[in-house]
Each structure stands twice: as C-alpha cells, then as structure tokens.
Amino acid sequence: MNIVMTIAGSDSGGGAGIQADLKTFQELKVFGTSVITALTAQNTLGVEGIYPTTPDFVELQMKAVFEDFDVKALKTGMLFSADIIQRIAKSLRDQEVQIVVDPVMIAKGGQALLQEDAVRAMKKELLPIANIVTPNIPEAETITGMNIHTAEEIREAAEKILQLGVDCVVMKGGHLDGPSAVDTVFFKDGSSFKMRSKRINTKHTHGTGCTFSAAITAHLGRGLSLKEAIIEAKKFVQGAIENPLNIGHGHGPTNHFAHRLGYEAEVEIIE
Numbered sequence: 014m015n016i017v018m019t020i021a022g023s024d025s026g027g028g029a030g031i032q033a034d035l036k037t038f039q040e041l042k043v044f045g046t047s048v049i050t051a052l053t054a055q056n057t058l059g060v061e062g063i064y065p066t067t068p069d070f071v072e073l074q075m076k077a078v079f080e081d082f083d084v085k086a087l088k089t090g091m092l093f094s095a096d097i098i099q100r101i102a103k104s105l106r107d108q109e110v111q112i113v114v115d116p117v118m119i120a121k122g123g124q125a126l127l128q129e130d131a132v133r134a135m136k137k138e139l140l141p142i143a144n145i146v147t148p149n150i151p152e153a154e155t156i157t158g159m160n161i162h163t164a165e166e167i168r169e170a171a172e173k174i175l176q177l178g179v180d181c182v183v184m185k186g187g188h189l190d191g192p193s194a195v196d197t198v199f200f201k202d203g204s205s206f207k208m209r210s211k212r213i214n215t216k217h218t219h220g221t222g223c224t225f226s227a228a229i230t231a232h233l234g235r236g237l238s239l240k241e242a243i244i245e246a247k248k249f250v251q252g253a254i255e256n257p258l259n260i261g262h263g264h265g266p267t268n269h270f271a272h273r274l275g276y277e278a279e280v281e282i283i284e
C-alpha cells in the first residue's frame with residue numbers, strides 16, 4: 014500500500030483542507046495520513062473561526078507518522094503561520110519524500126488562512142525543498158509581487174518561482190476568464206505544457222485547489238512521474254467539478270465520487 018500525507022487545516026464543512034485531501038487519497042487508492050496545522054469552523058458560506066495548532070504539536074504529529082510509516086509523497090495546504098512553516102521545513106530535512114506545496118492563502122469567502130509574514134517563510138524554507146508548487150493566480154501574484162494577466166506574465170511569474178528552488182510550478186487558471194480552465198506547467202529544465210479543460214459555470218468550487226494538489230500527491234505516491242501525476246490530477250478535479258453535489262447554501266464542495274463512478278473528464282494537453 015502506498016502511503017501519503019497531508020499537512021493542512023481542517024475544514025469542518027468537509028469540502029476543503031484535510032477532509033478534501035483524505036477523500037481524494039481514498040478515491041485514488043492510497044493510504045492517507047494527516048498532520049493538522051489548524052482547525053477551522055467553516056462551511057460553504059465561509060470561515061467563522063480559526064484555532065491553530067502549535068508548531069511543537071505539528072512537529073510531533075509529523076514525527077509520529079514518519080517514525081512508523083514510509084511516506085512516499087506529501088502535500089501542504091493551509092499552514093497558517095511562519096512558525097509552523099519553519100517547523101515543517103525542519104521536520105522534512107531528513108525525509109526522503111516528494112513534496113507538493115499548495116500555497117493556500119485566502120479562502121474563497123475572503124478570509125486569510127495564512128498570516129502575511131508567513132509568505133516569506135514559505136518562499137525561503139518550503140519552496141526550495143518542494144518538488145511541485147500549485148499557485149492560483151492571486152497566490153502567484155503574492156509570491157512574486159507581480160500583477161499577472163497575460164500568458165507572458167504567467168511565464169515570467171513561473172520563472173521567478175522556479176528560481177526559489179522548486180522543480181515544477183503549476184500555474185492554475187481557475188481564477189482567469191474564458192471558456193476553458195487552463196493550467197500551465199513549467200519545469201526547471203525550461204520545458205512547459207498546458208492542460209485545457211472546459212470551464213464549468215458553477216459556484217461549487219470550494220476545495221478545488223485542495224483536491225487538485227491532493228490528487229497530484231496521491232499519483233506521485235503511486236509512482237507516477239511529476240508530469241503524469243499533474244495530468245491525472247487535472248482529470249480528477251475536472252470530474253469532481255463537472256458532477257456537482259449541490260449541497261450547502263454557498264460555494265459547495267466538489268464531488269470526489271465522480272471518479273469512483275467511472276466518470277472520465279476530458280483534458281487536452283498542449284505541448
């Protein structure tokens with residue numbers, strides 16, 4: 014059994030964070046372990062409160078899992094503070110594990126899930142040891158200090174992020190306009206490719222980023238290459254968005270069961 018880990022915040026509403034990650038891991042047939050950085054009181058309408066864990070307790074959770082399990086790949090999501098990020102980076106120093114960083118900053122309802130001074134720690138401590146980072150456009154703007162609107166600006170921002178030491182940047186296009194949802198993937202060797210899928214006109218996109226990065230992690234844990242894992246993850250999240258559950262009164266969760274029911278989403282790869 015391939016074992017993976019999520020280091021993230023809990024979403025009591027079940028659509029994002031640790032809960033979305035573990036559901037994705039289960040659907041993709043890997044064994045999921047979890048390290049919780051913060052509890053959120055949250056539903057599809059927004060975040061009502063945040064109760065962070067201490068850096069010591071984050072470290073202890075990681076130690077407990079690493080002592081007992083051979084974790085092949087892990088993802089990080091909501092990390093909340095610079096102190097927690099520093100402790101995670103320290104705990105990962107001696108581990109042989111593939112690392113996916115989803116640089117979660119702001120919930121869809123507008124609440125901050127990462128303190129402002131933590132972005133520096135993410136750039137300095139975490140991205141240099143990561144294999145893949147998956148920013149949406151606003152996150153890429155915060156990391157690089159750029160305004161990003163055009164394809165050329167997406168490429169420039171990705172190059173800046175690659176310079177921080179990560180092997181691969183997935184610039185997610187969920188926040189752009191147009192009939193397609195296009196994510197562009199850049200590698201440190203200079204190669205890149207685009208993944209294009211139909212943009213679904215829906216408000217039910219709570220947890221799309223969490224689900225996407227968890228699916229990449231699951232596929233890395235199963236032994237796929239970075240590129241294959243990213244493409245398979247895009248198909249998984251597309252299927253989960255195309256088959257909404259229509260639950261909750263706000264931005265509802267995506268549907269992880271679509272994959273179990275054999276739904277095959279279409280994703281075009283443009284080299």
Ligand SMILES: Nc1ncnc2c1ncn2[C@@H]1O[C@H](COP(=O)(O)OP(=O)(O)O)[C@@H](O)[C@H]1O
Nearest residue numbers: 149185186187188194196211212213221222225
């Ligand atoms: N309305 C949509 N239709 C199809 N794909 C989408 C839609 N919104 C987001 N995606 C896809 O979901 C994934 C997560 O992207 P995004 O929503 O930008 O992340 P985040 O949740 O971090 O803001 C990406 O692969 C993106 O292209």
Ligand SMILES: Cc1ncc(COP(=O)(O)O)c(N)n1
Nearest residue numbers: 022029030219220221222223
């Ligand atoms: C605990 C937690 N983690 C992450 C997100 C971001 O969700 P999204 O994937 O929709 O950007 C969230 N709302 N809550």
